Amino acid sequence: MEVFKVFISLTLILCLLCNCVHGYGSYRSKIPNGNNVPHPCKVNYIWQGVGHRKKEGAGYRNPFGEDFKTAGKVWTKELCQKDSDGDGMTNGQELGDPSCSWTVGDNPPTAEKISHPGICEPWTDPKCQHQLSWLESECEPDKFDCPALQSDPDIKNMTLRFPLTDVPIQDTSYMCTEFEVDSSDDFHLIATEMLVNNTNVMHHALLFGCSSDNHTLRSTPHQCGMVASRECGEIIAIWTIGLSGQCFHENVGFRIGSQGFKRVALQFHWNNPTLETNYKDQSGMVLYYTKNKRMYDAGTFLVGASYLEIPGRTVSLEETALCPGVCTSRFITPEAYIVSATNHMHYLGRVQQIEQFRNGTKVRDLTNDQNYNYDDPSPIHYKTPIKLLPGDTIKTRCVFNSQNRDQVTYFGDATSDEMCFGFFTYYPKENIKMSSCTSWKSLPYCAVYSGEEYLGCNFVEFSSKQGIKMFTEIWQNCSTECTTECLSKIELLMNHACMKGDYYDLMKTSMLRNNPQAGSFFIMLENCQASIPTKATTTEKGANEATTMFVHKFLLLTTTMVISLCGRF
Known part of the structure; x- marks a missing residue:
């Protein structure tokens, strides 16, 4: 009899960051598409303070904010039909509710384009110049300010940039390119600055350090996972919409060069939800580094x-x-x-x-x-x-x-x-x-895969020893049909702490990720277990059709399961 292992894959997902403070954000739910109002001059930005002159809210109100206040902070038909910002479109048209039929609690009305009801657009049009006194500062590009770059005379910089690359015709893409960094000395990376070329698609960027410089350099843009590669998996810099760059704490730097990372991978997350066919991008990132290392890595x-x-x-x-x-x-x-x-x-x-x-x-x-x-x-x-x-x-x-x-x-x-x-x-x-x-x-992954018991289950031991024995016994006792002996073995397995609650869901999800056919295996376990009350009063000869199907499907899946359940930790 062939023995097989349970394979549980551990995927640690890496991504990005955000954090901010606003006032009265609940008002956005009182107008249609209140959470989707775009910034009039920065693509992919959302204007959170819809009724205010500042995008984050608070402070002076814009024309729509004044009208919203006058309406008792309620979306009324009169407010909907009004053109608060004077750009020729009603508030309802700008927020996707031209018929003024939306009420609080409804789904946001679908519209091809949402615009700002309190900012005259296009904001550079002569008829909209009256608002420049407060809007212009909101439309200025984000500026990178890092005092350390002025205080260290030995600062060097290196620009990493994608060549002009076609954006895939899909909703979400992760694209990576590897670069060799300056290895002429031992350096600390102390700041990074983002260079965004196509604001229509750029969502965020990550810079990964590569633990190895022996692999073939992947120097052309290629689709990758959420981590750049097995060799390049340590995040050392992050950029997302709303930031201009990173200026690291005065006591620390990321080690690059002769004694640190000799290669890095720059990863872009592109969003193309409308599946545009002609988007291209050649964004990049500037690395600022110095030989005057700080106290800590x-x-x-x-x-x-x-x-x-x-x-x-x-x-x-x-x-x-x-x-x-x-x-x-x-x-x-x-x-x-x-x-x-x-x-x-x-x-x-x-x-x-x-x-x-x-x-x-x-x-x-x-x-x-x-x-x-x-x-x-x-x-x-x-x-x-x-x-x-x-x-x-x-x-x-x-x-x-x-x-x-x-x-x-x-x-x-x-x-x-x-x-x-x-x-x-x-x-x-x-x-x-x-x-x-x-x-x-x-279930914290660190505890599940520690090799020690957590919440009654030593998952590593179960997956490598006891679980193998229990699955093998099920194989031996379910070789022809779902007998009473088979049922008892399945019941014993399903009552194990490592097959209960979130442990069971984790095992099932991981196996499905590795092999979609594994879902049938778990369905069979559950169906056979469900037949326990009736099985006691049913002879083997008169076993019902459901349990018989269990056996046949189980046998068909065995070869696949032997492969898909084998794994590592």
Whole structure:
């Protein structure tokens, strides 16, 4: 009899960041498409403070804000039919409700183009010049300000740029190109500045350090995963809409050159939801580095949730993820210091908070954004670094609002999917032995794959030893039909702690990812188990058709399962 292993694949997802504070964000739900009002002069930006002169809200109102206030902050037919900004379109036309039929709680009306009801457009048109006194500053390009670049006379810079590249005709694309960096000396990378060429598609960029420089250099743009490659997997710089660049903490730098990363991979996340056929991009990133190294090498660390399932039409759904003390006690030695923290969700995200606990008591909030804005990030920089000790627990909490969607939203990399992650930059790099600590539902990956028992299950041991024995016994006892002996073996398997609750879901999901046919295997287990009450009173000769089908399908799947369930940890 052939023995097979259960394969559980661990995917650590890497992505981006955001965090900002606004006032009165709830008013956006009181007008049609209130969360989708575009910035009039910055492609891909959302104007969150629809009724205000500043995109983030607060301060003086714009003409629509004044009219909204006059209407009692209610979407009335009169307000809908009014042209608040004087550009020739009614407020209803600009917000996708030309018939003025939308009411609070309805799905946002579908429209080919949404525009701003409080800003005359196009904003450069002569008829719109009256608003330049307050709008012009909002339309200026984001400027990169990093004082360290002026204080160090030995600063060098290197520009990494994609050649002019066709944007794939698909909703979401991850494109990567590798570059060799200056290895003439031992340097610290202290800042990065983004050069955006095509604002229509650019969503975010990541710079990965390559642990190896022995592989063939992938020097032309190519589609890649959320991590650039197996060799290039350590995030050292991040850019997203709303940022101009990164200026690292004065005590840290990322080691590049002769004693550090000799190669880097630049990754772009392009969004092309309208499937345009003629988009091209040649964006890039400037690296600023110096031989005058700072006190510590920096590292990046990711926390959050790797599983999300958000029902449609839900006003508030909270998801939490733990990086428990049982994990940090193993991979933090002896201590680390956080110098910056950033939140990351997508468009359904409303609140994100990351908390630090020690000995069961809350120490502090590492982030706490009660009015999250995906399009206007504001990373938190700690002038006094935050100490992180072995045994500390990090809890990530995300709140989502899907009231304007009918369908379920899952975890994923597209902007129409969702995420719940936090990024930390810390030092010294060598004091944290893992790059991420994320959870799948209630299960922290670090605990599941530790080789020790967590919530009653030693998952590594079960998958490599006990599970093999139990699956083999099922094979031996279910060789012809779902007999009483077969049922008892399946019941024993399904009652094991590693086959219950979120462990069961994790195993099932991982096996399906590796081989879609594995779904039939789990259906058969569940169907056979469900027949236990009736099987006791049914002879083998009179076994029902469902359990007989179980056996035949089980036999057909065995060869495939032997291959698909074999894996590594």
